[in-house]
Amino acid sequence: MRGGHILTAGVIALSTLTLCQTPPLPGSKVSGPEPSLPSPRVVIVCWDGAKPSAIQYLLREGRLPALKGLLAEGCWSWDGRTILPSSTLPSHVSMLTGVAPDIHGVTWNSDKPEKGPLAVETAFSLAKAHGYKTAMVVGKAKLRLLDRPGSVDEDILETGPPKAIEKRAAEVLQRINPSLLFLHFAAPDASGHDWGWGDEDKGVPPSREYLAALQDCDRALRRLLAVLRRDGRWKSTLLILTADHGGHGLNHGSTDIQDVRIPWMAAGGLVGARGDLHTPVRTMDTAATALGALGIAAPANWAGKEIPCLRPSAGKALGHAA
Ligand SMILES: [Zn+2]
16 A cells, blocks of 8 residues: 555656646646645544533533534534444444454453554554554543554543643644544543433433533634644644443443434535535444545445545545645
């Protein structure tokens, strides 16, 4: 793949040279990618344990203004699916490897360094193999399993509140300008376990604390979007916002639809689709869609497929981040 990529880059360089020497005739079409296409960037945001019904409730109440603004310029599904077990570590591994637990083998949900590194490729390792810089800021140590050796340039554990995650993200964007950035916000999950996700089957609303945690995530999202828009790369950005699972009562992990249903939304200049996607979305699709935006084909054995949300030109901007 690497050889093919270099060859493609060479063709682009050659066509750039040709264009410089021989301007196209008026009215003629220049085929191939525009040489000036900026390097793509993908930011994957996970609100741990964010339940679609609670997000929709807060949106109706006008209490997630940053997310509302994002939705106005993007697309979404409120009916995505995570894997079973609907618990944090296996779900995140599927989200970022494009394969189900029967392939990646991670069924545990705690920090177990003795298990060794992941046995399968990740969105990070594939992006890295194609010359992109990668980074992640996570709120739980066990998620560092996603960092296969050599695959993540900056692997940051930040256990503070959402604003602390956002601050670290802004710093890493400024310092290394990664083309693939994963941000994990643990706050909704912690509040869900402590105070409750609510239970639609029993008519129990989500706890005030859980809803407040989602609002904290929204405030962090507002600041993150300001950073992403400020540096001019928003037009070449794909931002995916999703969750690893939902929850009901004080827990998750079961086959209950309230645990398994996840939100999935995409926005940024690389996104062409608008509104409800009306297409099935599985958490494995996040990795495939992220790679698609970076111009990398997802491995054939992946269960995850690219969600049809990107502009036709996305993935053709082959210039690597400098
Ligand atoms: Zn979780």
